[in-house]
Amino acid sequence: MNAPVRPSAFKRDLSAEAFPPEHPAVNFGRIGVLLVNLGTPDGHDKKNMRKYLKEFLSDSRVIETPKIIWWPLLNGIILNVRPKKSGALYASIWNEELDESPLRTFTRSQSDQLTERMGDVSHLEIDWGMRYGNPSIESRLKALQEKGCERILIFPLYPQYSAATTATVNDKAFDALKKMRWMPATRTVPAYHDDPSYIDALAISIQKHLDSLDFKPEHIVASYHGIPKSYFTKGDPYHCHCQKTSRLLKERMGWDEGFLITTFQSRFGPEEWLQPYTDKTVEKLAHEGVKRICVVNPGFSSDCLETLEEIAGEVREEFEDNGGEHFSHIPCLNDGPEGVDLIETIVRRELQGWI
Known part of the structure; x- marks a missing residue:
């Protein structure tokens, strides 16, 4: 069996000297990990809630009702009524210190802790994003690519697979990748419900x-x-x-x-x-x-x-x-030791052959 290709083995001459003067240097030779959770509004006010709910409830993976039936209901009734109610619910759990939802707080912390734990892999970049709301999957994939990630592991943080969760994360990721002239090699983490x-x-x-x-x-x-x-x-x-x-x-x-x-x-x-x-x-x-x-x-x-x-x-x-x-x-596993241990275990396993 051939030995796995290490990053050093596929480095190329992409320094500034390899390009005409008008082209900047290109980063390369790094591997990215993108943790992705469901999503969060940027605030619990009506405007932010409406924007978030519209993105979420417009996803055909989430709502499979034909658009000719669903869109009048969504835009005519739901998005005029639900943002206020949902905003009040979000306000009751809001992280006031950081002015964000707990989901954003926990997901960022999971990413930060994973970065520390994976410090032995010098060429690894770890980031996080949301399927709905910010930071978007597209923005974080672009950021990883700009840092030189030629290989990216996408990790939907859903233990049990569903088309309405795992699949729609992968949909959005590949929609973003389709726009890239230089598309990174990509892996996605499978369901881990029985791991x-x-x-x-x-x-x-x-x-x-x-x-x-x-x-x-x-x-x-x-x-x-x-x-x-x-x-x-x-x-x-x-x-x-x-x-x-x-x-x-x-x-x-x-x-x-x-x-x-x-x-x-x-x-x-x-x-x-x-x-x-x-x-x-x-x-x-x-x-x-x-x-x-x-x-x-x-x-x-x-x-x-x-x-x-x-x-x-x-x-x-x-x-x-x-x-x-x-x-x-x-409580959920959150950013506690058991939760981060689990994420690290899965990431190290799914990166085999890349690191």
Whole structure:
């Protein structure tokens, strides 16, 4: 087998002397890693929320309704009503110190910590971006290329694959690459829903949280972001990936059958989504006399609106209003040691042959 090609082996004479005087020198010989998360508005005011929601809800991977039906609804009703409501929700979780959403704070920190950990690879550039909002995928790919990255690893931070998440990140990345005269060689990180390092990271993080509580939960609810049921019937593997994550986590933790309950949250519109629904499940548990539960979000790499406001806020209230007494939201892996360990493990593996 041929030995992997090292960066030094494909360096060329691209110094300033190799070009006519009117051309600048070209950077080369570096490798890039781009961490990508879902996205965030630049602010929670109506203008910024409208801009963010329009980009998000215009994505045909997210909303598969024919545009002739969807666009009048989106532009005539939704974008005139939803920005104010969503802005108020974002305001309730906003990082006021940095004037940004927690998702941006965590993703930047993950990138910064990964840069420090990968310091042994001298020719590596690590950056981060968002599928919706800023910093955009296109802007960060351009920045990496300008720094001399001829090979780039794109890392969608979604453990479970869905066309509405992982695929749309890759779509946007390749749309940007199509515009480049000199396109870098590119790899994308696959789903890691059943990766032992991911299951271990979840298990360690969850156990730390459980050890910090003053109560013992009767159930733990694993709440994943939902997708319309029709996407699943068309062949999206997301539901299967979520179920496998839950099964492996249950086995890793040694929990009894029925202790971990898998549910789906954040449904939108009149269409049926993956079930069981998180809010209805938690309400049912309370009605059945369950007094103590924890909710964990294995499908989110970082806490965001859907975990901090919807789960830790709304779902908590539903449980307590219906008779529940003790509720705890287990934080996502975020930029904690388990989360960054996981990202580093995956990046080093996916860069094999390049570094």
